[in-house]
Amino acid sequence: MPIKPLSFKGDTKKAKKRKHRSDETEQDGGHHHETNTNNPSGSTDPSSDDSWTTPDVSSDVAGPTVLILAGTTNPTMCLASDAHGNVFASAMENIFESHVETAEPHDVRQVWVASAVAGTADGQISLKASHGGYLSCDGIGVLGARREARGVQEGFVLERVPVGEDADGDGDEDGKAVVAHSSSSSLSSAIRYRLRTAAGTSTGKGRRYLAATVTTTITTTKTKIEDQTTALHVKKSESDDEDDSHKSRQKRINISLRGDGEAGDPGTELVVKMQARFKPRLQMNKATKEREKVSRRELEQAAGRKLTDDEVRRLKRAKRDGSYYENILDLRAKSKHDKFAS
Structure with missing residues (x-):
């Protein structure tokens, strides 16, 4: 299944504007803009990269974010959250061979916009749903996304799970599995986090986290003989014997989401995906490139005279290396003429 980038309400519709321009130029015989519109992936600008990646540290999380429940498999x-503010577990369709690192959202309800909460010492973030409500957790662990303003219950902290921590847990009881053993290989290379909630803070129970408990219920039904009184007088056919021995099994998976899970529970582990263009490293690189851009006219104004091609190249290289002002001073000193010199 092809993976398509998500579009959010309020985003600028660049592709649509280009189509309008291509429609206008098509009447004049121009098709250049139309070909660029049909191939938007050809752009190499990191600031417009809509691909999904994992954050290196918890402080990198910003912008559109997906919180994948690491304790769920088949499906992941x-x-x-829906439009009414109900929080639920949604299946990931854009995933390759059940590797959670490759999972990408296909529905805007699966995306939360993360933003840092200013003035918090522990680095809290808020998670805003697609309908405008903030994810919240009350004192007893009930989750919701109905509030349009941030408060104490809307603050969350991402904590990285230690590398050597056991991910299988003890969830091997019949009918209940917190983490499937088959998913250990797909989770080995993915950095896992826990989302600390406000539950337990007011009651003094300590730190509590977002937890997903997977409960599997298997129902077995057996077909019955319609008439037991005539069963001795009427010879049954082979098809009747097959119907009598036929059993139907129905498997139902229920996922319970709470905000009062303990740190040792494997159901609290998450895999976080975010859009690559919101990574601070890419934003710093973009700002650095903007500072490094300098025109020939600006260089000549700073030097106070016309520059040769070699001097322009040397100054641009010095701009990237950090020795720009030293080279400018050298050029100014060489261009000065001391009339009192002997």
Whole structure:
């Protein structure tokens, strides 16, 4: 299944504007803009990269974010919210061979916009759903996304899970599995986090986290003989014997989401995906490139005279290396003429 980038309400519709321009130029016989519109992936600008990646540290999380529940497999689920503010687990369709690192959202309900909460010492973030409500957790662990303003219950902290921590847990009881053993290989290379909630803070129970408990219920039904009184007088056919011995099994998976899980529970582990263009490293690189850009006219104004091509190249290289002002002073000193010199 092809993976397409998500579009959000309020985003600038660049592709649509280009189509309008191509429609206008098509009447004049121009098709250049139309070909560029049909191939938007050809752009190499990191600031417009809509691909999904994992954050290196918890402080990198910003912008559109997906919280994948690491304790769910077949299918892999993520945290989602509907238009009424109900929080539920949604299946991930854009995933390659059940490797959670490759999972990408296909529905805007699966995406949360993360932003840092200013003035918090522990680095809290808020998670805003697609309908405008903020993810919240009350004192007893009930989750919701109905509030349009941030408060104490809307503050969350991402904590990285230690590398050597056991991810299988003890969830091997019948009918209940917190983490499937088959998913250990797909989770080995993915950095896992825990989302600390406000539950337990007011009651003094300590730190509590977002937890997903997977409960599997298997129902077995057996077909019955319609008439038991005539069963001795009427010879049954082979098809009747097959119907009598036929059993139907129905498997139902229920996922319970709470905000009062303990740190040792494997159901609290998450895999976080975010858009690559919101990574601070890419934003710093973009700002650095903007500072490094300098025209020939600006260089000549700073030097106070016309520059040769070699001098322009040397100054641009010095701009990138950090020795720009030293080279400018050298050029100014060489261009000065001391009339009192002997």
